[in-house]
Amino acid sequence: MSHPRILIWNEFRHERTTEAVRRLYPDGIHEALAAPLRTAGFPVATATLEQPEQGLSEAALAGADVLIWWGHAAHGEVADEAVERVHRHVLGGLGLIVLHSAHYSKIFRRLMGTTCSLGWRVDGARERLWVVAPAHPIAEGLGPHFEIAAEEMYSEFFDIPEPDELVLVSWFKGGEVFRSGCAWRRGFGRVFYFRPGHETFPTYHQAPVQRVIANAVRWAAQAGRREAAPDNRRCAPLEA
Amino acid sequence: MSHPRILIWNEFRHERTTEAVRRLYPDGIHEALAAPLRTAGFPVATATLEQPEQGLSEAALAGADVLIWWGHAAHGEVADEAVERVHRHVLGGLGLIVLHSAHYSKIFRRLMGTTCSLGWRVDGARERLWVVAPAHPIAEGLGPHFEIAAEEMYSEFFDIPEPDELVLVSWFKGGEVFRSGCAWRRGFGRVFYFRPGHETFPTYHQAPVQRVIANAVRWAAQAGRREAAPDNRRCAPLEA
Amino acid sequence: MSHPRILIWNEFRHERTTEAVRRLYPDGIHEALAAPLRTAGFPVATATLEQPEQGLSEAALAGADVLIWWGHAAHGEVADEAVERVHRHVLGGLGLIVLHSAHYSKIFRRLMGTTCSLGWRVDGARERLWVVAPAHPIAEGLGPHFEIAAEEMYSEFFDIPEPDELVLVSWFKGGEVFRSGCAWRRGFGRVFYFRPGHETFPTYHQAPVQRVIANAVRWAAQAGRREAAPDNRRCAPLEA
Amino acid sequence: MSHPRILIWNEFRHERTTEAVRRLYPDGIHEALAAPLRTAGFPVATATLEQPEQGLSEAALAGADVLIWWGHAAHGEVADEAVERVHRHVLGGLGLIVLHSAHYSKIFRRLMGTTCSLGWRVDGARERLWVVAPAHPIAEGLGPHFEIAAEEMYSEFFDIPEPDELVLVSWFKGGEVFRSGCAWRRGFGRVFYFRPGHETFPTYHQAPVQRVIANAVRWAAQAGRREAAPDNRRCAPLEA
Numbered sequence: 001m002s003h004p005r006i007l008i009w010n011e012f013r014h015e016r017t018t019e020a021v022r023r024l025y026p027d028g029i030h031e032a033l034a035a036p037l038r039t040a041g042f043p044v045a046t047a048t049l050e051q052p053e054q055g056l057s058e059a060a061l062a063g064a065d066v067l068i069w070w071g072h073a074a075h076g077e078v079a080d081e082a083v084e085r086v087h088r089h090v091l092g093g094l095g096l097i098v099l100h101s102a103h104y105s106k107i108f109r110r111l112m113g114t115t116c117s118l119g120w121r122v123d124g125a126r127e128r129l130w131v132v133a134p135a136h137p138i139a140e141g142l143g144p145h146f147e148i149a150a151e152e153m154y155s156e157f158f159d160i161p162e163p164d165e166l167v168l169v170s171w172f173k174g175g176e177v178f179r180s181g182c183a184w185r186r187g188f189g190r191v192f193y194f195r196p197g198h199e200t201f202p203t204y205h206q207a208p209v210q211r212v213i214a215n216a217v218r219w220a221a222q223a224g225r226r227e228a229a230p231d232n233r234r235c236a237p238l239e240a
Numbered sequence: 241m242s243h244p245r246i247l248i249w250n251e252f253r254h255e256r257t258t259e260a261v262r263r264l265y266p267d268g269i270h271e272a273l274a275a276p277l278r279t280a281g282f283p284v285a286t287a288t289l290e291q292p293e294q295g296l297s298e299a300a301l302a303g304a305d306v307l308i309w310w311g312h313a314a315h316g317e318v319a320d321e322a323v324e325r326v327h328r329h330v331l332g333g334l335g336l337i338v339l340h341s342a343h344y345s346k347i348f349r350r351l352m353g354t355t356c357s358l359g360w361r362v363d364g365a366r367e368r369l370w371v372v373a374p375a376h377p378i379a380e381g382l383g384p385h386f387e388i389a390a391e392e393m394y395s396e397f398f399d400i401p402e403p404d405e406l407v408l409v410s411w412f413k414g415g416e417v418f419r420s421g422c423a424w425r426r427g428f429g430r431v432f433y434f435r436p437g438h439e440t441f442p443t444y445h446q447a448p449v450q451r452v453i454a455n456a457v458r459w460a461a462q463a464g465r466r467e468a469a470p471d472n473r474r475c476a477p478l479e480a
Numbered sequence: 481m482s483h484p485r486i487l488i489w490n491e492f493r494h495e496r497t498t499e500a501v502r503r504l505y506p507d508g509i510h511e512a513l514a515a516p517l518r519t520a521g522f523p524v525a526t527a528t529l530e531q532p533e534q535g536l537s538e539a540a541l542a543g544a545d546v547l548i549w550w551g552h553a554a555h556g557e558v559a560d561e562a563v564e565r566v567h568r569h570v571l572g573g574l575g576l577i578v579l580h581s582a583h584y585s586k587i588f589r590r591l592m593g594t595t596c597s598l599g600w601r602v603d604g605a606r607e608r609l610w611v612v613a614p615a616h617p618i619a620e621g622l623g624p625h626f627e628i629a630a631e632e633m634y635s636e637f638f639d640i641p642e643p644d645e646l647v648l649v650s651w652f653k654g655g656e657v658f659r660s661g662c663a664w665r666r667g668f669g670r671v672f673y674f675r676p677g678h679e680t681f682p683t684y685h686q687a688p689v690q691r692v693i694a695n696a697v698r699w700a701a702q703a704g705r706r707e708a709a710p711d712n713r714r715c716a717p718l719e720a
Numbered sequence: 721m722s723h724p725r726i727l728i729w730n731e732f733r734h735e736r737t738t739e740a741v742r743r744l745y746p747d748g749i750h751e752a753l754a755a756p757l758r759t760a761g762f763p764v765a766t767a768t769l770e771q772p773e774q775g776l777s778e779a780a781l782a783g784a785d786v787l788i789w790w791g792h793a794a795h796g797e798v799a800d801e802a803v804e805r806v807h808r809h810v811l812g813g814l815g816l817i818v819l820h821s822a823h824y825s826k827i828f829r830r831l832m833g834t835t836c837s838l839g840w841r842v843d844g845a846r847e848r849l850w851v852v853a854p855a856h857p858i859a860e861g862l863g864p865h866f867e868i869a870a871e872e873m874y875s876e877f878f879d880i881p882e883p884d885e886l887v888l889v890s891w892f893k894g895g896e897v898f899r900s901g902c903a904w905r906r907g908f909g910r911v912f913y914f915r916p917g918h919e920t921f922p923t924y925h926q927a928p929v930q931r932v933i934a935n936a937v938r939w940a941a942q943a944g945r946r947e948a949a950p951d952n953r954r955c956a957p958l959e960a
Contacts, residue, residue: 113351
């Protein structure tokens, strides 16, 4: 599958209410995420909270191989039915890439089963992301580490199930560490959490960040789409 | 902690409606589970679906180190608030032992984030449980394998997150296998799924099954009780 | 990488000394493994113990993306230097597929760090392999399970590090189970152990077995070749 | 098992050849490690490279529940037979705690199967160790993080098999991160790698470091001692 179909979902609030964010992401974070992926040849659709069915219709989800999710201020406004729909599709092989503050989204917490809480501080200081699994497809082309000059800080303890594969660990100038690139298999789907992306910083315009996201799309799409595991099923005897 | 406090929760339906089950478990599956644990010195309380707050009050949960859960016909009747309460306590270190058909309970599916569906057949044939992690505390004293003469069959694919530790794998006479003893860490808690225990068979009266459950209680209690991870927390700078 | 370069290594003893084996594999197990892979378009080289440098020269290893290994009677004759060479290449991204009795090969034990011992019985009874990770690339196209009419039995406890991904579990007619498809990441490489393949049965002529091996080749090749991790390296200070 | 028997092995070179090290550890690093463990009630024996059988006789190993290992300059002098002996005992349940530069010891590399190489810099700057698994027994009593005012720096990529449980991640003032507390199960044994402890710093005199080591001893001893997994074993048929 050379070019998985991508659906980028963004709650799209800060960009419309906060001038500083609009300046960084004038067309919304979803368009900033979409641009380099389109350039790389991926078919990309975008969706936002204000759209019909919150942009998460059955058709929209069925038409994607990978869903990228950004949310922050409006997690509670995402309808439970939409979350259940996304959940079912992820268990059926829809790749899911969860960005930054979406660690607290309903869908991520639903998939993880834990609180997903963490420590934070918006100080705009340096973050350095270290590759701890250099042969993982998501680390391809990154080198041993890369930097973001100014970001929000996230710190441990990050209350998640231990990742099936830990790919990136962040160092923060202020003295903290964080498991910033975490991969899980759930049902028939693949889930990747990627930490950077606070709305007041130009993070998604930076090449290494874009590289991680494109790598993660390819990795998450490998599972392939199907129906989620069927209900408990009565089985006839086999030849024993 | 030599004797963790145990709370055994049973939906307690089949034993009151089906004569064949009542004959096997005249005081309910919960009392059959409790008896050997009490003999071994554990303080054991029991709770059932018909009790006030469905037997899952804040006080009942706060007073336990480990919760054992059996349910089958009435998963849907367990109140969502009760499930949230149990979930919060498990993330705060309450050990959880999920038995047999409780793979489809709300609380287990909530913690796993997947469908937890599987294949099944009630044919009362032999099950042999193989120890694949002989040094795990839950396998203590079991030898390389043990048998149950007649049980319901469960087969793969079992739609769960890959266990943090796989302890037991079942062989069924009818030709199937199943991951029967699975351990996970979630939040500050420990969760163990143990397959056997269909209500129409005397499974919980058998010594190796009782041994696994007692071992699992000790293992699950090791996490210790505390508050679940707090909400996202703003952090002051550290000395860098 | 559409067609990784494959090197198939076979100790090639039983086929020359035992008539029953020669009848099943007249050109050696390596050629039986090679045929369907060549048909599928993979470039395949073969090597055997009697060749110069035991078929494991620096050039042979450098020219492969994936190494398939079959051995049984002559593990001890494989030179330690050859094992070290293979080990270095695997840590540098050479995929390694370890078949059947090669669980006791020097290279597999070297990579695992455990005894890799197991239980066995050559009774030629039915084996049924269950897929416990249906979304894993190695399970592609297999369905929920597949059978081998007659095989040697292997049973737990199999003394290996817990697999990074458990893909297949075998059921044996004689009453045993075994973790038959196990995946690990080591260094920059990927390792897959696949159980079936006793020399006195026509296992490698069967389509589902060939399918698993071809899938495993594609999966193992994904890591990509490079140098193994360099020696401890002194690091200059970074911008902090 | 309230007080496992501990054997502390130290190559004991720097303390005898370098005045600065002798001042910090006048009786050797082994005695500095032993003192707080003895105070806590553990029976502790010590052993060094210069002793008969390099301090690693069959009797010494058989008499311990947990082995603590410190080495740096003389890894190559440890006899291969001694390493094989330790290896066999670890696979038979001897807990192993590997400290600091012993990441490059023969026994650790033998158990891991990878190069175990890493980045380093002796700059004596601050290290802060973050707990990423707060419910793990080895993290008991540590709080969210603890500091070492001056240490050698170790950085990723650390070429190890992904830990079965990752407990601690280090932040370094110079800009690096490292997986500093890593737990594995191997055979019937438990292995813990703990990073701090460069010989030119007073690390082992600090309470949180001593706490981690004591916690790790209790955790590693839980496996219990037995024989390592026996050789491949022919199995009689079971009742099927």
